[in-house]
Amino acid sequence: MDQALIDQVKGFLDPREGRRLYELALEASRMGPCLEIGGYCGKSTVWLGTACRRNGMTLYSVDHHRGSVEQQPGEPYFDPELFEPGSFRIDTFPWFRATVETAGLEDTVVPVVCASRLAARHWKTPLALIFIDGSHDFESVEEDFRLWSRHLVTGGYLLLHDVFKDPAKGGQGPYLVYRNAVSLGIYHVLPMTGCLGVLRRKA
Numbered sequence: 001m002d003q004a005l006i007d008q009v010k011g012f013l014d015p016r017e018g019r020r021l022y023e024l025a026l027e028a029s030r031m032g033p034c035l036e037i038g039g040y041c042g043k044s045t046v047w048l049g050t051a052c053r054r055n056g057m058t059l060y061s062v063d064h065h066r067g068s069v070e071q072q073p074g075e076p077y078f079d080p081e082l083f084e085p086g087s088f089r090i091d092t093f094p095w096f097r098a099t100v101e102t103a104g105l106e107d108t109v110v111p112v113v114c115a116s117r118l119a120a121r122h123w124k125t126p127l128a129l130i131f132i133d134g135s136h137d138f139e140s141v142e143e144d145f146r147l148w149s150r151h152l153v154t155g156g157y158l159l160l161h162d163v164f165k166d167p168a169k170g171g172q173g174p175y176l177v178y179r180n181a182v183s184l185g186i187y188h189v190l191p192m193t194g195c196l197g198v199l200r201r202k203a
């Protein structure tokens with residue numbers, strides 16, 4: 001794993017969470033392809049994709065690359081370097097593409113550049129790991145969970161980022177979806193790493 005490369009990619013993942021993504025994807029990608037929602041500039045993509053590459057497997061990375069609400073101008077996570085003055089919009093895709101190329105993942109990662117809902121519309125491929133890290137409001141996380149979790153294979157991993165039980169530490173969307181998923185009783189609940197929730201589909 002090229003830690004120096006990962007450190008210089010813009011993103012929102014702590015190294016311990018990244019390492020856990022890598023370990024889970026290494027195991028999962030022996031069963032089938034993996035998918036993330038929210039690639040941004042490619043930090044999580046490098047962790048997941050490097051693991052998939054080791055097994056000759058594929059990582060689908062779904063992101064419209066226009067940024068979440070909190071990444072727009074005037075919002076707390078706005079990054080002016082990602083702003084396209086011409087179109088007056090965020091565009092993280094050039095950054096994502098450069099990361100994938102530098103990491104040597106062009107034969108592993110399939111960028112799916114559109115809204116999660118659109119990518120899911122005709123999706124049929126069973127998935128061994130799903131990492132949900134797109135928009136963080138409850139409705140969006142719930143929709144991502146509903147649209148994608150049905151494709152998870154038995155023994156596959158469902159991962160949610162930014163799961164904060166304490167509202168003082170972060171928004172409640174991912175936590176409420178995580179809690180609802182746990183209450184279904186169809187997942188083994190595995191230890192979290194940082195704010196990464198880890199569920200495994202039961203038989």
Ligand SMILES: C[S@@+](CC[C@H](N)C(=O)[O-])C[C@H]1O[C@@H](n2cnc3c(N)ncnc32)[C@H](O)[C@@H]1O
Pocket residue numbers: 010011012013037038039040041042043044045062063064065066067068092114115116117133134135140
């Ligand atoms: C928090 S960032 C992802 C961070 C990334 N996983 C990392 O490791 O740095 C959220 C990303 O989700 C994308 N996104 C938000 N809503 C989306 C949607 N409905 N469909 C596709 N992508 C979405 C945004 O464009 C943004 O790049």
